[in-house]
Amino acid sequence: MTKIRWGLLSTANINRALIPAIRASTRGELVAVASRDIAKAEAYAQKWEIPQAFGGYEDMLQSGAVDAVYIGLPNHLHAKWSIEAMQAGVHVLCEKPCATSLEEVDAMIAARRETGMVLAEAFMYRHHPQTKLTGELAHAGRLGEITLVRGAFDFYLPETQRQPDNINVRLVPEYGGGCLWDVGVYPLSFAQFIFGGPPKWVLGTQQIGVSGVDEIFAGQMGYADGKIAQIASSFATPFHTFVEIIGTEGRLHLSKPFVGLDEGRVMTFTPKDGPAEVISVPEKALYLGEVEDMHAAILDGAPNYLTLEETRNHVKTALALYESAKTKSLIQLL
Numbered sequence: 001m002t003k004i005r006w007g008l009l010s011t012a013n014i015n016r017a018l019i020p021a022i023r024a025s026t027r028g029e030l031v032a033v034a035s036r037d038i039a040k041a042e043a044y045a046q047k048w049e050i051p052q053a054f055g056g057y058e059d060m061l062q063s064g065a066v067d068a069v070y071i072g073l074p075n076h077l078h079a080k081w082s083i084e085a086m087q088a089g090v091h092v093l094c095e096k097p098c099a100t101s102l103e104e105v106d107a108m109i110a111a112r113r114e115t116g117m118v119l120a121e122a123f124m125y126r127h128h129p130q131t132k133l134t135g136e137l138a139h140a141g142r143l144g145e146i147t148l149v150r151g152a153f154d155f156y157l158p159e160t161q162r163q164p165d166n167i168n169v170r171l172v173p174e175y176g177g178g179c180l181w182d183v184g185v186y187p188l189s190f191a192q193f194i195f196g197g198p199p200k201w202v203l204g205t206q207q208i209g210v211s212g213v214d215e216i217f218a219g220q221m222g223y224a225d226g227k228i229a230q231i232a233s234s235f236a237t238p239f240h241t242f243v244e245i246i247g248t249e250g251r252l253h254l255s256k257p258f259v260g261l262d263e264g265r266v267m268t269f270t271p272k273d274g275p276a277e278v279i280s281v282p283e284k285a286l287y288l289g290e291v292e293d294m295h296a297a298i299l300d301g302a303p304n305y306l307t308l309e310e311t312r313n314h315v316k317t318a319l320a321l322y323e324s325a326k327t328k329s330l331i332q333l334l
């Protein structure tokens, strides 16, 4: 096998980001799409010029036509279909959050072990040179001792996607909706990347909307030696993202840490006693890295850059934050 034959498991909106990435990669090709509805799959295949369409996820998995699938389903279906894919001998790139319970994430990890298939969480920003450079600067001590990580991912879900006949999956409680699961996991995972693991304790606060899911979530996470991370996410705020990493020697600010990195991104280092300096970052298409990472894992046997231990910790920390918000108490993790 020299090229990975990719299938899209659903006609999700987010496929639009993955289709050009798979096509831009040197070792992948997009060969199929599956939908619950064959007419939808066929129309989608025609629009995006995908050779094969399947009227059921299972049909595509059992067809022998695909080596790997991209899973952009609503959150509550990530674990089920990742496991079914691996058991059918198909590798999986699964959207974040990989699961919304530890039982599910453990079942996914067990399926990966039992089947030998590759499984990775699709946190595309982790593969971008800006994130990697941030990690190098932070871990090499350029910022001194890191004491605080702050970050947010806010956006506004429009009224048209709040109507019962056109409800956005992010607003449905039983689909694993909620802004922490949807976008709060970005600053959460960034903090975990910088601090090297899950926090010792968390404190969460949420505003539940009429939808029944958290539409604003603020979290505080405590690490060893008093280090702190503060994260925020929202469905009720004009679009805004940032990450700041603050150490004893200065502050690193990322204007676009998660999405839109292909245009107008600025990374600034402000030393504690000097002028701010803009740090240049090599360009790379945002979604290409996670696709290439899958190819290296499948074709070369390389370990995935984002480990399943990190993925499990993302889920564990988010669950603890939700528990804290619900019980209005500080939750100890370690």
Ligand SMILES: NC(=O)c1ccc[n+]([C@@H]2O[C@H](COP(=O)([O-])OP(=O)(O)OC[C@H]3O[C@@H](n4cnc5c(N)ncnc54)[C@H](OP(=O)(O)O)[C@@H]3O)[C@@H](O)[C@H]2O)c1
Residues within 6 Å of the ligand: 010, 011, 012, 013, 014, 015, 017, 034, 035, 036, 037, 040, 071, 072, 073, 074, 075, 077, 095, 096, 097, 122, 123, 124, 169, 182
């Ligand atoms: N990494 C990123 O940049 C990024 C960005 C956006 C979203 N995401 C993630 O991607 C996932 C999908 O988000 P999205 O906005 O693309 O979702 P979406 O457009 O609503 O698509 C979800 C797809 O899932 C399928 N599906 C199966 N069961 C469903 C059900 N009960 N209700 C609704 N849809 C169902 C549908 O495809 P068929 O009808 O064809 O079967 C639908 O098109 C989420 O996990 C989200 O967190 C990631």
